[in-house]
Amino acid sequence: MSITRRATLAGAAFAAAAAGLPGLGRAQGRQVVVGTWGGDYGELLRQNIDLPLVQPQGIEVLQDVAVADPRKAKMLAERQARRGSLDVSCLSDTDMHMMNQQSTLDTINFGRLSRAGAIVPTLRKPYAIPHIYSTLVLLYNPDKVTTPPTGYADMLDPKYRGRIGFSDILYSTNTFAAAMAGGGTFSDYSPARRTLMELRSLDAKIYPSNEALATALKGEEVWMTPMWLARGYMWQKAGIPLRHVVPKEGVYAILFEAAIPRNARNKDNAYAYLDAMLKPEAQIAFADRMGYLPTVTDARLPAEIAGAISLSEADQARLRSPDYDYLLRSHAEILDFWNKQFKG
Amino acid sequence: MAALVLPAGILVALLLVAPMVLLFRISLNEFSPTQMMVEATTAANYLRAVGDPYYRSVLLTTLAVALGSTLLALTLGFPAAYWLARMQSRWKSLATIVVLFPLLVGNVVRAAGWLALLGNGGAINATLLGIGVIAAPLPLIYNTGAVVAGIVAVVLPYMVLTLAAVIEGIPRQVEEAASNMGAKPFTVFRRVVLPLALPGVAAGSVLVFVLCMNTYATAVLLGGPRFKMMAPAVYDQFVRGNNWPFGAALAFILLTITLVLTVFGSAALGRRYRRRLAEETT
Numbered sequence: 127m128s129i130t131r132r133a134t135l136a137g138a139a140f141a142a143a144a145a146g147l148p149g150l151g152r153a154q155g156r157q158v159v160v161g162t163w164g165g166d167y168g169e170l171l172r173q174n175i176d177l178p179l180v181q182p183q184g185i186e187v188l189q190d191v192a193v194a195d196p197r198k199a200k201m202l203a204e205r206q207a208r209r210g211s212l213d214v215s216c217l218s219d220t221d222m223h224m225m226n227q228q229s230t231l232d233t234i235n236f237g238r239l240s241r242a243g244a245i246v247p248t249l250r251k252p253y254a255i256p257h258i259y260s261t262l263v264l265l266y267n268p269d270k271v272t273t274p275p276t277g278y279a280d281m282l283d284p285k286y287r288g289r290i291g292f293s294d295i296l297y298s299t300n301t302f303a304a305a306m307a308g309g310g311t312f313s314d315y316s317p318a319r320r321t322l323m324e325l326r327s328l329d330a331k332i333y334p335s336n337e338a339l340a341t342a343l344k345g346e347e348v349w350m351t352p353m354w355l356a357r358g359y360m361w362q363k364a365g366i367p368l369r370h371v372v373p374k375e376g377v378y379a380i381l382f383e384a385a386i387p388r389n390a391r392n393k394d395n396a397y398a399y400l401d402a403m404l405k406p407e408a409q410i411a412f413a414d415r416m417g418y419l420p421t422v423t424d425a426r427l428p429a430e431i432a433g434a435i436s437l438s439e440a441d442q443a444r445l446r447s448p449d450y451d452y453l454l455r456s457h458a459e460i461l462d463f464w465n466k467q468f469k470g
Numbered sequence: 471m472a473a474l475v476l477p478a479g480i481l482v483a484l485l486l487v488a489p490m491v492l493l494f495r496i497s498l499n500e501f502s503p504t505q506m507m508v509e510a511t512t513a514a515n516y517l518r519a520v521g522d523p524y525y526r527s528v529l530l531t532t533l534a535v536a537l538g539s540t541l542l543a544l545t546l547g548f549p550a551a552y553w554l555a556r557m558q559s560r561w562k563s564l565a566t567i568v569v570l571f572p573l574l575v576g577n578v579v580r581a582a583g584w585l586a587l588l589g590n591g592g593a594i595n596a597t598l599l600g601i602g603v604i605a606a607p608l609p610l611i612y613n614t615g616a617v618v619a620g621i622v623a624v625v626l627p628y629m630v631l632t633l634a635a636v637i638e639g640i641p642r643q644v645e646e647a648a649s650n651m652g653a654k655p656f657t658v659f660r661r662v663v664l665p666l667a668l669p670g671v672a673a674g675s676v677l678v679f680v681l682c683m684n685t686y687a688t689a690v691l692l693g694g695p696r697f698k699m700m701a702p703a704v705y706d707q708f709v710r711g712n713n714w715p716f717g718a719a720l721a722f723i724l725l726t727i728t729l730v731l732t733v734f735g736s737a738a739l740g741r742r743y744r745r746r747l748a749e750e751t752t
Contacts, residue, residue, distance in 0.1 A: 195710050198709075199709045202506060227504055228506055332694075332696060333695065342590075345590065347590060456503075457503060457711070458712075461706070465524075466524040469695055470696075
């Protein structure tokens with residue numbers, strides 16, 4: 127019997143596959159792939175969850191870093207696949223609701239989470255755990271805006287011509303703020319059509335990212351913007367002259383959540399990861415560095431931080447989640463108006 | 471010999487043709503905010519893109535920026551390519567590497583550098599404000615000029631290298647003969663070098679035009695949120711709006727227009743070159 131070159135190569139390939147596959151299986155068994163934002167959020171996950179809480183359990187954490195939109199597109203593209211590339215997906219509540227509507231998420235078995243009992247009950251969803259939350263406020267420069275604003279409608283005051291700034295990526299919440307300024311509600315953004323055009327005629331500025339807006343606020347190019355309280359807290363810590371006001375028209379909550387895609391490969395590890403995200407020490411770290419409030423009842427914040435990022439009792443009582451169904455139905459229309467009319 | 475094309479052909483078929491076929495199928499579907507996409511066979515997405523004045527203006531901006539950038543790259547690139555092609559010193563390799571140098575830096579990194587230079591708080595404005603020449607920062611970015619300048623910086627090496635390769639093939643004696651017969655340098659360029667370099671002009675322009683039409687990072691970073699070209703508009707529909715059918719239709723419109731213009735453009739230049747060649751030889 128002669129051994130041909132082709133047979134040798136085939137045999138070698140088979141041997142390599144046989145040797146490599148169990149190793150691959152073992153490696154995946156110890157991994158959890160977390161789809162997350164980069165920057166501070168990713169870094170805080172790494173420092174306070176991945177390294178101290180998950181890695182000691184023998185689970186290797188791999189971060190799949192990107193802003194939300196491409197990660198959503200990836201989840202949608204993979205939804206028919208038997209095995210997806212993510213085990214945990216971190217998104218905002220609105221995005222997560224959209225992903226759930228598109229059948230990309232598993233229903234969470236809260237019995238598998240040792241920390242489930244500590245979750246603030248109103249923040250819990252069947253398809254996601256709440257991670258951190260904040261609220262939409264109006265940030266302003268106290269040196270330039272000497273009479274503190276009271277609500278979103280103050281953005282329309284002609285004395286702030288050219289001094290209102292918007293972050294382009296927050297088009298949905300910017301539209302919400304404009305809608306509320308014009309008498310809209312959580313379920314009706316239509317007044318924004320008028321107020322956004324009014325803001326446009328008042329020469330409102332649009333910046334491509336939150337970071338570009340921060341630079342403009344620091345340079346006093348613009349004086350006022352609708353923004354997350356947590357972001358405002360970070361910017362104030364960075365030395366940007368800012369104060370915030372909780373707008374009288376309504377208190378909009380932003381909640382960041384984590385969920386397990388239906389086609390996740392390592393679901394056991396994903397549950398371990400979600401559990402770690404709910405640990406008080408991890409939640410306090412996010413509050414300290416990023417200004418987001420804990421979503422568990424037993425995370426005690428230092429008084430100084432709590433004072434800077436918490437809402438008053440009255441405002442807390444007014445806090446509302448967005449109308450997810452309305453946003454799902456109107457999202458394309460909101461984006462279209464923002465792009466074509468307001469920016470166009 | 472034809473088998474040599476096979477590996478590349480298979481790769482292109484798998485990674486380009488198959489996704490394009492899929493994308494075309496998606497472009498015929500209907501968008502649904504709740505289900506994302508409903509299977510259908512409709513031209514509605516194409517009709518909407520063509521009928522909507524906003525997308526028409528995005529397309530016109532894209533065409534204007536791409537044509538302007540290609541012409542500018544050609545105007546700036548031709549003298550540099552000529553110099554490089556006729557260079558006989560031992561520094562020629564180094565000069566070629568210098569031309570290639572901008573390609574060593576990624577588009578995003580390059581645009582970030584431009585932001586640091588041209589932004590309101592950037593080096594130029596900070597210097598001018600510092601020495602009191604201006605009272606307020608000059609609007610150097612977030613406008614068409616910044617985008618065109620950024621694109622030309624990206625595509626210039628492609629133009630220069632394509633032209634240089636063709637100019638190198640034009641015998642120097644042809645130019646000398648023209649000069650000996652009394653032609654002035656500009657006449658030599660217009661009547662001899664340029665006509666013979668037409669294949670290079672066509673190849674370089676097509677390559678650069680295609681790159682310009684598909685500009686994404688430079689348009690987003692230097693054009694700012696209000697500046698819209700087709701590639702960012704396609705991205706917007708796919709990724710921000712989750713409207714894959716409409717995004718796919720926009721992508722196919724961009725592809726078709728780019729393809730038609732490049733095929734017609736290079737065919738026209740090719741005809742002209744052949745006609746000129748025929749005239750010279752008769």
